[in-house]
Amino acid sequence: MSDKQYYYAVARIRTKELSLLSASFLEQLLGAKTVAEGMRLLTDKGWDTEQTAGSESERVEKMLLSEKKKTRALIEEMVDDMSVFDVLRLEYDYHNLKAAIKQALTTDEHQGIYTEEGTVPSSVMRDAAASRDFSALPERMRDIAAEAMDVLLHTQDGQLCDIMIDKAALEAIYDAGKASGSDILKLYGELKVASADIKIAVRASKTGKDRKFLDAALAKCESLDLDALAKAAVEGTDEICEYIALTDYAEAADELRSSASAFERWCDNLIIRNIKPEIYHPYTIGPLAAYMIARDNEIKTVRIVMSGKINDLPEDSVRERVREMYV
Amino acid sequence: MGIGTALALAGAASAALFAGVGSAIGVGRGGQAAAGVVTEDPNKFSQVLILQLLPGTQGIYGLLIAFIALSRLGVMSGSPAELTVGTGLMYFFACAPMAFVGLVSAMQQAKASVASIGLVAKRPDQFGKSMIFPAMVETYAILALLVSILAINGIPS
Structure with a gap:
């Protein structure tokens, strides 16, 4: 699938890359005195800031959603088979599955809990959970959906349900990365799963979870020894850092000691650094995948910066959360 | 025909x-x-058109070699010469450099052209330099053209 050559699409993406946000632009955005000033800067960059209804927070969210839709529409216009990008979209399917299962077991109707960025429409997920018939879902999701719903029904343990679905999501991302045949998508899957495993280990360690929990939550990947990670997590956060220092993620040990958000930022930056060589590839699927990841990354960063402005957070505290940019 | x-x-x-x-x-x-x-940017039409056309020269060179060979064989005038197997093979191998180098160099030049089109997309001010990369591949098509012309002309009639 990834052997296909995308001459038209990559050349078009090269032009679109000119409008990606740079580090210097983010400095400007950080320096904006108000949300309105930040929105003006984004308008100059071609972002859809024309939303006028609602609070500042709602307008920012609408703008970010619109930008996500624009990226997806652009790629869909150029690529016949979007399944090659499943690795980037599967996490949203499993997010929707969690939301649908929990929604099905409550009487309250919650709004805005679904996202349309996955591979399965949220309405299909919602209907499947409501009818407790998961046959309309992709095969990989059917068993875990039924199992998670069963567990939630019998134990009322939302965390256990989350762990089961999150692990299935990580396994699906890892498998989709490998199946894509694209080096960059495989790497994305690997990094996504490895960083999630490290985060799970740290949280489990801090909340005193046992080995059984870790075995249930950690998903396999090539760059981590899950047995060693779980063992370290049972012993403590310092032991996790010691183990991480022996892996490909040695640089992350200091970030882990510092804070969870510093580690998350490091993970996102690691992915961006690894996709940067795609700027020079002229016709493979890689530059398209890199553009999608880069757009997600800049949307996430703009959300951080604008949320900081809305909540009057100090500029320095927002700056330390700002991600590296692709261009 | 023999x-x-x-x-x-x-x-x-x-x-x-x-x-x-x-x-x-x-x-x-x-x-x-x-x-x-x-x-995305219609203003770059003329720049990218030139880069697109660069791998097209091999086809012209191939046509030129075919014309020269066919003229010498008398096919163009409607009275093809009867050649020995040895002379026929000489023509065959004289045309071979243009055939094979033409095929491979055009495909490789296309890769360089596509990369240069990406370069122009991002940095249109570097158009001059972007032409040089695919043009380097042209060297080998020209060498093959020369060898084929010299070889055909060297075959005793």
């Missing part, structure tokens, strides 16, 4: 055929990339 004449005609045809196929593939790939750039 085997010698058939071999000579096969050589002439292969020069036009393989070099032409290479150019068609190359210009097609370049065209796809050029269309991608023009979709």
Whole structure:
């Protein structure tokens, strides 16, 4: 699938890359005195800031959603088979599955809990959970959906349900990365799963979870020894850092000691650094995948910066959360 | 028509055929990339058009070799010469450099052209430099053209 050559699409993406946000632009955005000033800067960059209804927070969210839709529409216009990008979209399917299962077991109707960025429409997920018939879902999701719903029904343990679905999501991302045949998508899957495993280990360690929990939550990947990670997590956060220092993620040990958000930022930056060589590839699927990841990354960063402005957070505290940019 | 004449005609045809196929593939790939750039920025049409056309020269060189060979064989005047197998083979191998180097160089030049179109998409001020990269591949097509011309002209009539 990834052997296909995308001459038209990559050349078009090269032009679109000119409008990606740079580090210097983010400095400007950080320096904006108000949300309105930040929105003006984004308008100059071609972002859809024309939303006028609602609070500042709602307008920012609408703008970010619109930008996500624009990226997806652009790629869909150029690529016949979007399944090659499943690795980037599967996490949203499993997010929707969690939301649908929990929604099905409550009487309250919650709004805005679904996202349309996955591979399965949220309405299909919602209907499947409501009818407790998961046959309309992709095969990989059917068993875990039924199992998670069963567990939630019998134990009322939302965390256990989350762990089961999150692990299935990580396994699906890892498998989709490998199946894509694209080096960059495989790497994305690997990094996504490895960083999630490290985060799970740290949280489990801090909340005193046992080995059984870790075995249930950690998903396999090539760059981590899950047995060693779980063992370290049972012993403590310092032991996790010691183990991480022996892996490909040695640089992350200091970030882990510092804070969870510093580690998350490091993970996102690691992915961006690894996709940067795609700027020079002229016709493979890689530059398209890199553009999608880069757009997600800049949307996430703009959300951080604008949320900081809305909540009057100090500029320095927002700056330390700002991600590296692709261009 | 004897085997010698058939071999000579096969050589002439292969020069036009393989070099032409290479150019068609190359210009097609370049065209796809050029269309991608023009979709977003129509002002770059003339720059990317030139880069698209660069892999097209091999097809012209192949045609030229085929013409020279066919003229010498008398096919153009309607009275093809009867050649020995040895002379036919000489024509065949004289045309071979243009046929095979034409095919491969056009396809490789297309890759360089596509990359240069990407370069122009991002940095239109570097158009001059972007032309040089695919043009370097042209060197080898020209060398093959020269060898084929010299070899055909060197075959005793």
